[in-house]
Amino acid sequence: MDEEAKEHREPGPFASASEFYLARLESLISAYSTVLKAISEKHLDARTQMARLLRKHRKAFDGELDFEVYERLTRKRRSIGHFMTALMMYQESNIVMLASQFDVFLAMLLRAAFIAKPELVDSSERNISLSQLQSFPSIADARRHVIDREIEAVLRGSRTDQFKWLESRTGLKLQLEKKLWGNFIEVNERRNLFVHTDGYVSPQYIQVCEAAGYVFSKGPPTVGAYLDAGPKYLGHAVSVFYEMGVKLAQFLWRKLIPDKLDEADGSLVEIIYECLVHARYGLVIRLTEFGLGLPKFGDASTRLYLTVNQALAKKLSGDSEGCAVVCRNVEWEILDARWQLAHAVLRNDVEGAVRIMHRIGPNGDMQKGYYRHWPLFKEMRSMSAFAEAFKAVFGEPLVDIAEVARGN
Numbered sequence: 030m031d032e033e034a035k036e037h038r039e040p041g042p043f044a045s046a047s048e049f050y051l052a053r054l055e056s057l058i059s060a061y062s063t064v065l066k067a068i069s070e071k072h073l074d075a076r077t078q079m080a081r082l083l084r085k086h087r088k089a090f091d092g093e094l095d096f097e098v099y100e101r102l103t104r105k106r107r108s109i110g111h112f113m114t115a116l117m118m119y120q121e122s123n124i125v126m127l128a129s130q131f132d133v134f135l136a137m138l139l140r141a142a143f144i145a146k147p148e149l150v151d152s153s154e155r156n157i158s159l160s161q162l163q164s165f166p167s168i169a170d171a172r173r174h175v176i177d178r179e180i181e182a183v184l185r186g187s188r189t190d191q192f193k194w195l196e197s198r199t200g201l202k203l204q205l206e207k208k209l210w211g212n213f214i215e216v217n218e219r220r221n222l223f224v225h226t227d228g229y230v231s232p233q234y235i236q237v238c239e240a241a242g243y244v245f246s247k248g249p250p251t252v253g254a255y256l257d258a259g260p261k262y263l264g265h266a267v268s269v270f271y272e273m274g275v276k277l278a279q280f281l282w283r284k285l286i287p288d289k290l291d292e293a294d295g296s297l298v299e300i301i302y303e304c305l306v307h308a309r310y311g312l313v314i315r316l317t318e319f320g321l322g323l324p325k326f327g328d329a330s331t332r333l334y335l336t337v338n339q340a341l342a343k344k345l346s347g348d349s350e351g352c353a354v355v356c357r358n359v360e361w362e363i364l365d366a367r368w369q370l371a372h373a374v375l376r377n378d379v380e381g382a383v384r385i386m387h388r389i390g391p392n393g394d395m396q397k398g399y400y401r402h403w404p405l406f407k408e409m410r411s412m413s414a415f416a417e418a419f420k421a422v423f424g425e426p427l428v429d430i431a432e433v434a435r436g437n
Contacts, residue, residue, distance in 0.1 A: 041289070042141030043282040044296050050134035050274050051300065054267055057126060061263065064119060072112035079105035120258040121223040127270055128220040132184055134274055135191065138281055139180045142199060145285040149198055150175055188217050189241070195277075201284045205276065211243030212269045219256055219266075230254045268312055275300055276319055283323070290327030298334045305338060305345075305404040313342035333364070337371045341405055344375060367394045374405055382409065383418040391423050401427065 040048065082102055143149050183194050196203055218234045225231075235249045250256065258266075275297070282293045297320050304313045317339035326332060336359060343351035352375055361372040366389045373381040389395050400406055400419055409415040410427065419427040 041286070041292060042144050043138070043278055043286070044292065046134060046137035046141055047275065047278045047296060047300070049137065050130065050278075051271065051303075053130045053133075054127075054271055054274075057123060057130075058264075058267055061123060061260075065116070065260070068112060068116050068119060072109065072116065075105055075108040075112060079109065117257075120263065121228060123263050124216065124220050124258045124266060125223055127266055128217055131270055131274065136180050136184060138278060139183060140176065142195075142281055142285055143176050143179075146199070150179075188214060195281070199281065199284055201280055203277070203280055205273075207242045208244075209269065209272060209276075211238070211241045212265075213273050214238060214241035215243045216266045216269055219258070222256060223258070228255050228257070230256060268309070272312060272315055275316060279319075279323075283325075290325060292327070294326050294328045294331040298331060298338075301335070301338050302403075305342065306402075308345070310342040310346035314339060314346075317342070333359075333368055337368070337375070337405065340375050345404070345407065365394070370395065371405060374409060377408075379409065379412060379414055383414055386418045386422055389422075397423055397425075401429065 079102065082105065183191055186194070192203060195201060215238045218237050219228075222228050222231065222234055230250045230252050232252055235252070238245070239249070279293060279297055282296075283290060286293075297316070301313055301316050301320070304310075304316065317335045320335040321332065321339070336355060340352045340355040343349075343355060356372060356375055359368075359372070361369055366385055370382055370385040370389065373385060386395070386400075397419075401410075406415070416427040
């Protein structure tokens with residue numbers, strides 16, 4: 030590969046920031062169930078051992094209990110308490126980590142913004158004296174110093190202040206849904222509770238959440254009540270931070286580098302594809318709605334990818350009518366064969382899909398990997414007619430044994 034092609038394939042700063050951030054969120058979720066299971070098993074094991082001790086020595090409770098048995102029971106009781114506390118602390122720490130990863134992500138986005146628009150540094154209020162300027166090896170080093178100070182100052186502010194800074198400096202109007210913003214602020218404020226009050230509700234928590242438009246499902250909690258961070262809440266929090274991160278990066282990317290919308294399009298489509306693979310259909314629907322509401326695309330096919338994946342997410346989540354509504358808004362008959370194939374699959378038209386597969390053939394726009402991996406064909410891959418059509422078109426089985434062996 031020549032250097033020009035290699036450079037073209039390297040992701041830009043906004044793409045790199047998005048990939049880094051979303052990979053961290055995926056890692057957090059992936060590790061959560063494993064660690065939670067390990068702690069829970071240890072806790073259960075301690076309870077089981079204590080129950081055995083109690084059964085074994087239950088007759089002694091009516092009289093004088095042996096000191097050694099008493100010590101063993103005490104140690105087991107303490108172990109149970111420690112594992113319960115460890116479980117609670119681990120769950121809380123995930124919310125703290127989630128917020129800290131957003132800080133890292135925001136710093137990367139800010140740096141990307143300064144790279145895209147170097148003139149943003151000129152409006153910085155982080156002045157340096159002449160003597161400080163002379164201490165830097167070059168003007169470029171001095172600029173980096175100012176950027177570092179600016180980013181540090183932004184990160185020290187509240188989430189509201191951070192987003193206001195982005196709007197005022199970049200001229201961007203962040204069109205965020207009220208519900209998303211309220212949920213985002215609530216997670217951040219719950220993080221503050223875990224760090225500062227051990228998870229107990231403060232008046233400030235309620236005040237900041239309500240000011241952000243967050244709606245408490247059962248009314249504001251009582252001051253002093255404990256808020257947990259169990260599996261259901263963590264799933265909600267990660268989804269909120271995932272959606273906020275994707276939208277914020279896309280807004281900045283499109284505003285500051287408008288001549289590379291095709292790259293922003295590609296990133297958004299790929300992110301939505303990964304969400305489909307992981308069956309996060311609610312997130313797919315929200316992100317495709319966001320994408321379809323964008324004023325401009327760099328690639329004409331982006332709107333169709335978003336539309337198909339939105340319809341697919343509705344279908345796979347059980348909303349067949351919603352899928353049909355999305356499909357009715359597209360004139361499929363004027364599109365090329367790959368989109369007509371997508372429409373046939375969305376309508377569960379197996380015979381129609383098979384005919385179009387043959388028409389596209391082995392050298393068309395639909396590669397083997399699309400049929401094997403795109404969630405669009407998730408349900409059809411179990412159908413013999415689909416597998417037979419694939420073999421007829423490509424001359425090989427739908428299930429690639431070698432690929433399965435490689436773990437792909």
